[in-house]
Amino acid sequence: MKIKNRLALNFTIISTGMLLVVLGSVYFIFSKFLEADFYARLNDRTMVTANLYLEADEISREALAKIRSRYLEKLSDEVIRIYDANNRATFIGDRAQYWTPQIINKVRKTGKIQFKDGEHQVVGIFYKDNQGDFVILASATDLSSIKRLNKLSKIMLVTFIIFSLLLLFAGRWIANKILSPLQFFMGEVQQIGSSNLEFRVKETNTNDEINQLAKSFNRLMEELEQAFILQKTFVANASHELRTPITRVMMSVELALAKERAIPAYQQTLESVLEESENINNIITGLLTLAKADLELASAHLSSIDLSTILTTIKAAWFKTGNEIEITQTNQTHLVMANEILLQIALNNIISNAFKFSDYKPIHCGLSTTDDLLNLTITDYGIGIAEQDLQSIFKPFYSRSASVGKHGEGMGLYMASKIIALFKGEIKANAQIGMGSTFTITFPKL
Numbered sequence: 001m002k003i004k005n006r007l008a009l010n011f012t013i014i015s016t017g018m019l020l021v022v023l024g025s026v027y028f029i030f031s032k033f034l035e036a037d038f039y040a041r042l043n044d045r046t047m048v049t050a051n052l053y054l055e056a057d058e059i060s061r062e063a064l065a066k067i068r069s070r071y072l073e074k075l076s077d078e079v080i081r082i083y084d085a086n087n088r089a090t091f092i093g094d095r096a097q098y099w100t101p102q103i104i105n106k107v108r109k110t111g112k113i114q115f116k117d118g119e120h121q122v123v124g125i126f127y128k129d130n131q132g133d134f135v136i137l138a139s140a141t142d143l144s145s146i147k148r149l150n151k152l153s154k155i156m157l158v159t160f161i162i163f164s165l166l167l168l169f170a171g172r173w174i175a176n177k178i179l180s181p182l183q184f185f186m187g188e189v190q191q192i193g194s195s196n197l198e199f200r201v202k203e204t205n206t207n208d209e210i211n212q213l214a215k216s217f218n219r220l221m222e223e224l225e226q227a228f229i230l231q232k233t234f235v236a237n238a239s240h241e242l243r244t245p246i247t248r249v250m251m252s253v254e255l256a257l258a259k260e261r262a263i264p265a266y267q268q269t270l271e272s273v274l275e276e277s278e279n280i281n282n283i284i285t286g287l288l289t290l291a292k293a294d295l296e297l298a299s300a301h302l303s304s305i306d307l308s309t310i311l312t313t314i315k316a317a318w319f320k321t322g323n324e325i326e327i328t329q330t331n332q333t334h335l336v337m338a339n340e341i342l343l344q345i346a347l348n349n350i351i352s353n354a355f356k357f358s359d360y361k362p363i364h365c366g367l368s369t370t371d372d373l374l375n376l377t378i379t380d381y382g383i384g385i386a387e388q389d390l391q392s393i394f395k396p397f398y399s400r401s402a403s404v405g406k407h408g409e410g411m412g413l414y415m416a417s418k419i420i421a422l423f424k425g426e427i428k429a430n431a432q433i434g435m436g437s438t439f440t441i442t443f444p445k446l
Contacts, residue, residue, distance in 0.1 A: 004179050008174075011167070011171035019167075081138075083104050185214055252272045310343060310344050318351070351378060357382040374443045
């Protein structure tokens, strides 16, 4: 059963249950009210009987006529008896013994009783008169109340059926209204496939469970997209970057085996194969490092990090190798929300790149803040970067190292840019040939 049907059914069951309790309570209270009212009428009837038959000699004819006219109406199945001290019916023409001595004595003992005998309601009173002590018992059937209750029960039954149907329709409408965001969410989820993992479901400004589900789903999609991109990048980069050195190795070996050669020629071939093998090893190491970094990016735990502390740590590590980093900063705090290890890797990659292309001359790091941004500049005084290369230096496996006689796999700046982007930061490069390079990194200020 669908959730909206279960919601509608549960809402209807609970609502109709409450309606049934209310209607049952009204019926019960009303029936008790009618019963008490009829007991009061029977009690009045016993008092009238006492006045008519026991004290008629003490009141005037006018008063007796007034009493008779007031209580002239005869009740359904009405029976009235007056019993003397010997429990014998007296005064009234019908002198049959209608009630047992036990009931008569109970009235005499308690002074007044009322009870139900089947559909009959019975009232008895003990009455003292100058002619003796008497017990008056009266019973009747309240047909009027029975008819009223029957009519009320029919009205309540019709009301219950009508309101149950209305509540069922109302429950379905409420369920559809409540679940419409979920249905919209499901419709958007069904649009997602392997070709559009960048798709995100719509989030609202509300803080309900549907919006929290949408946020959680979008976070999951971000991680899946990262994993999917990681897989595609790894396969594409591995197949592209490994093809060339492997081809060169195969060609060198084939040429060496094409004909018999002198030992120096074989040695040269082996040195070439070794060089290419080292190159392949470096490429594989870079690919694995990139894959590991991407996996760590997807599960990084963020906390408040002081940039100046990280720069001080990096400065101390490079100082041990004889390289100098100059740091200038404002007196304000320089906190960002990031993962400390990954952020240190990113900054160290940029600084390492700066040292490499400036022949390990001292570099400068500057920290400053604006109203809502934290700025970090890393400046070297090396060979600089050509303008046409500025848009490519952050791509994987793009390296200028070979052109200037350096060693590198083209992974450092790419990894740094991905880590900085993860922490909502942005990195830009500005350089001139022969004038050095400046990398500007901005983070949202805490």
